[in-house]
């Protein structure tokens with residue numbers, strides 16, 4: 278558990294981050310979202326003390342971060358940034374093994390961990406281990422950057438706009454990979470983005486920042502359904518709100534018994550895509566299957582009911 | 589699609605070399621003087637010896653220049669340049685013997701303007717053809733070794749010993765050995781001291797903005813002092829130190845001689861060393877530095893694992909500048925009794941003995957060129973990202 282306790286940063290008397298408090302549960306993803314200049318990066322960098330807070334405290338599993346030497350603290354916290362920051366003169370293996378090397382793990386253990394991570398990120402170890410970052414595609418570089426941040430099994434992974442430099446298709450794939458890997462490893466992640474779509478898609482919790490203050494902290498559904506301020510409402514987008522809400526729910530949640538015609542949907546499909554399929558194929562109900570086994574059907578009316586905001 | 593038309597490709601630069609080369613053939617190839625001090629008479633290339641002797645040399649020269657025109661075949665151009673250079677040496681060594689025959693006990697022969705022009709033109713032709721092949725670092729090192737080896741063999745063989753500059757050498761072999769050692773000591777020693785001071789200073793400047801702002805202008809100012817003035821300033825300065833600081837004289841500090849020359853060279857070297865160290869350390873991309881800090885590297889680990897390796901080629905480029913600069917500047921040490929090849933240059937100037945000046949100048953040029961080539965190879969070898977194809 279990460280506790281952020283009334284943490285502030287002043288630059289020339291102006292608060293870049295203003296008394297932010299929040300709790301991040303172990304094995305969850307918290308996405309910090311806000312416009313440019315709202316203090317997201319400053320907040321994140323105060324957690325690994327790349328920036329010293331003006332006041333307040335951060336505790337990781339109850340231990341205040343201020344008690345450790347900075348470099349020792351940072352070796353326990355993974356850090357992945359936009360533009361990846363890979364060492365261009367080191368191979369992929371040496372990049373991923375960088376923190377274990379600092380922690381003086383034995384070489385065999387580092388090698389095994391590097392291969393394990395490359396496998397996890399769907400990069401064939403034998404093929405990629407000895408390449409240099411300049412010999413990878415943008416998406417591969419980004420994956421190696423995240424693998425490096427995860428290498429020493431850190432208590433916490435901080436990510437500052439990690440997918441910011443990727444094009445939309447590769448970006449969607451990177452987000453899926455992160456979700457999958459986070460579930461598999463049980464990592465605790467704090468991720469910064471200015472993209473509300475990414476926040477809703479990735480976050481177990483979303484923290485919205487505005488002018489240095491934390492204005493709302495809750496589940497994606499809460500943020501969309503009950504925006505705490507005008508700013509949050511604007512951020513989650515007036516007309517898109519029902520669709521965003523639908524994108525959070527899998528069809529398995531509203532599947533009912535009964536027949537339906539046509540091509541079936543997988544149970545993990547989200548309601549936004551289900552709605553899309555209804556409209557496109559002109560059907561009022563779709564059959565739902567899981568691993569090829571029929572589960573029942575999902576109706577347009579049921580989808581519509583889940584899209585309604587508070588009246 | 590063809591990248592270039594045949595016309596312009598033939599024109600430059602082979603045609604330029606050929607044109608200048610044939611013009612240089614008309615200039616006096618060698619000079620014959622009654623003694624080492626008076627100005628000599630120019631002798632045209634076809635008159636330095638019998639036609640039986642000169643004709644093969646001239647043909648080799650002309651053919652070499654002609655082959656230099658074949659822009660599409662760099663290897664043929666290289667062979668042409670080598671043939672031209674061989675012809676040049678042949679004419680020089682044969683001409684020296686023939687011209688001296690019966691010219692009197694004190695007579696001297698020297699290469700003339702035509703020889704020097706042809707030497708430079710053929711060297712440029714060779715360099716141009718080599719750069720077309722863009723040889724790798726190893727090939728360039730072997731090539732340098734081959735050229736130095738050939739030159740050494742040529743000097744050893746005695747084929748050129750009749751030349752005035754070699755006669756000057758013969759009469760001061762011991763002094764030449766001392767001067768060589770002293771010159772190397774001045775150039776490399778001052779570089780070593782400047783590196784020992786400047787590299788750590790560069791690291792400090794990199795870490796502390798305030799120091800950087802204070803120090804760099806001072807070093808830039810030192811660099812702008814004209815070299816003669818700098819050596820001049822050292823004389824009273826070190827003279828004063830020698831007189832006032834106890835024990836200074838016993839460790840060799842004096843107003844004239846090695847110490848002031850050495851100190852002046854060190855001061856000149858500091859700016860390029862510090863500035864390139866700084867530029868090298870700052871050449872790492874900001875995201876890489878952020879990642880290094882964020883993952884928990886200490887300042888020291890970041891310096892040795894990231895900043896230095898990524899900046900090494902820039903840092904070595906600074907060392908290259910300093911080394912070549914100091915090899916040249918060390919000549920001025922001769923003026924204040926600091927030794928080195930400059931001794932011959934200034935003695936020669938006093939005596940108006942041109943060939944004595946050359947005895948100091950030629951090795952200096954050869955040394956500076958060799959140092960530049962070796963350092964270029966090192967810079968290339970230390971480029972941070974190995975060139976590999978996936």
Ligand SMILES: Nc1ncnc2c1ncn2[C@@H]1O[C@H](COP(=O)(O)OP(=O)(O)O)[C@@H](O)[C@H]1O
Pocket residue numbers: 288293311312313314315316317318319320
């Ligand atoms: N080193 C600094 N000195 C002064 N102001 C800063 C500094 N770093 C950030 N700021 C200011 O703090 C605010 C928040 O910046 P930042 O945390 O980078 O925002 P975000 O990551 O949300 O775009 C901005 O207004 C920025 O100008």
Ligand SMILES: [Mg+2]
Pocket residue numbers: 317318319
């Ligand atoms: Mg930011």
